[in-house]
Amino acid sequence: MNPQRVHLRVGIGLWLTIIWGGAFSTASSQEMSQSGARNAGRALLDSVISRRAMPEETPDAPPEPKWHFGGFVDVGYLLDFNHPENKVFRSRGTTWHVDRPQINMAAFYLKKKATEDSRWGVELTAQAGKDAELFGFSATAPNIDGYKVLRQLGPTNISYLAPVGKGLTIQGGIFSSYIGYDSLYAKDNFNYTRPWGADFTPYLMLGVNASYPFTKKVTGTFFVVNGYWHLATANHVPSWGGQAAISATSHLTVKQTVLVGPHQSNTSTKFWRFLSDTIVEHKTEKRTIALDTNFSTEAVNSPGTPRAWWFSAQMPMRWILNPRWSVAVRPEVAWDCQGRWTLARQTVVALTSTIEYKLAHESTNTIFRLEHRYDRSTGPDGGFFRGRVVSPGVIGLTPGQHLLIFATIFTFDR
Secondary structure (H helix, E strand, O other): OOHHHHHHHHHHHHHHHHHHHHHHHHHHHHHHHHHHHHHHHHHHHHHHHHHHHOOOOOOOOOOOOOEEEEEEEEEEEEEEOOOOOOOEOOOOOOOOEOOOEEEEEEEEEEEEOOOOOOOEEEEEEEEEOHHHOOOOOOOOOOEOOOHHHHOOEOOEEEEEEEOOOOOEEEEEEEEEOOOOOOOOOHHHOOOOOOOHHHHOOOOEEEEEEEEEEOOOOEEEEEEEEOOOOOOEOOOOOOEEEEEEEEEOOOOEEEEEEEEEEEOOOOOOHHHEEEEEEEEEEEEOOOEEEEEEEEEEEEEOOOOOOOEEEEEEEEOOEEEEOOOOEEEEEEEEEEEEOOOOOOOOOEEEEEEEEEEEEEEEEOOEEEEEEEEEEEEEEEOOOOOEEEEEEEEOOEEEEEOEEEEEEEEEEEEEEO
């Protein structure tokens, strides 16, 4: 074969090999580049999707402060259509002045709740006003030593959460009463004026109590107190009692409380006073209906040893119309057969209706209430003050009383 022809064939073959190889290399390179781009895009998409699927990290909420402080001022005007000259709502322990504006209560408080992280708790309350003058005293027993200072104290106590089982809370000092549905402070109640059953059962107690949650739905409390009224000293024998609080459902709560002890100078057990208080409450987001009944009895240490009875029942109802407006209605009845509680042998029926407007701003609330109340008292000593003095020191009585009440309560809590 011609050597030149052989060299030509070899040259052409090498040239084709270089061209084919370059073309193949270029195609492979482009394919690899496209594949890389697809993989990079897929990775970016997966990253975006995964970031959307993962919950956004939020900064930890600041811990709730251990200490709280606040206060309130409660100003009311009770227009009495009987216009008694002495300006007194007869047989009452709160809102007992009529026909003139009054600071019925003003208070400042400081609180620290006992918790597992900080087992000691403190509650300090200083108060003043017309409602602080009579509410904690007895109509039949002398006042406790130092009552002029003690009546200026609301709930003032220390507490300890003991590491026992589910947590045993022990509290000592002046604490809110386990008896009754209503608070001493009008701001915490549906109506401005309190019911008869609240005014003649303890608002506050002086002593020690221990509370334990047996289950999520049942809590039991035992207490020992100085007496029926925390500012009275009928004797030196304490009274004692207990409460069972049951959350029957998410809306229904039942509380049963008893109190037993002497409230006369004669401390023999046959003269002890016994009280039972039962509360049933059904509460939803917009509506609350409750029934509170209490009765008390004791044999009176007097000739014939008569037995005294006290009974009261109320049905407070409240409807929240919107965050600012609410309405409340409360029918009630009370019976004092021997005048041991109200100093009058009487039966009282009453109906109270309240319209409330609440204006909230940051940590403050301004509450405006317009209330109508009608009371009717019958019995040997029943009635309400009316008009002028009929004889020295005596003002006439009438069975019925209409009140129109205007109240403003300013509160703050931090």
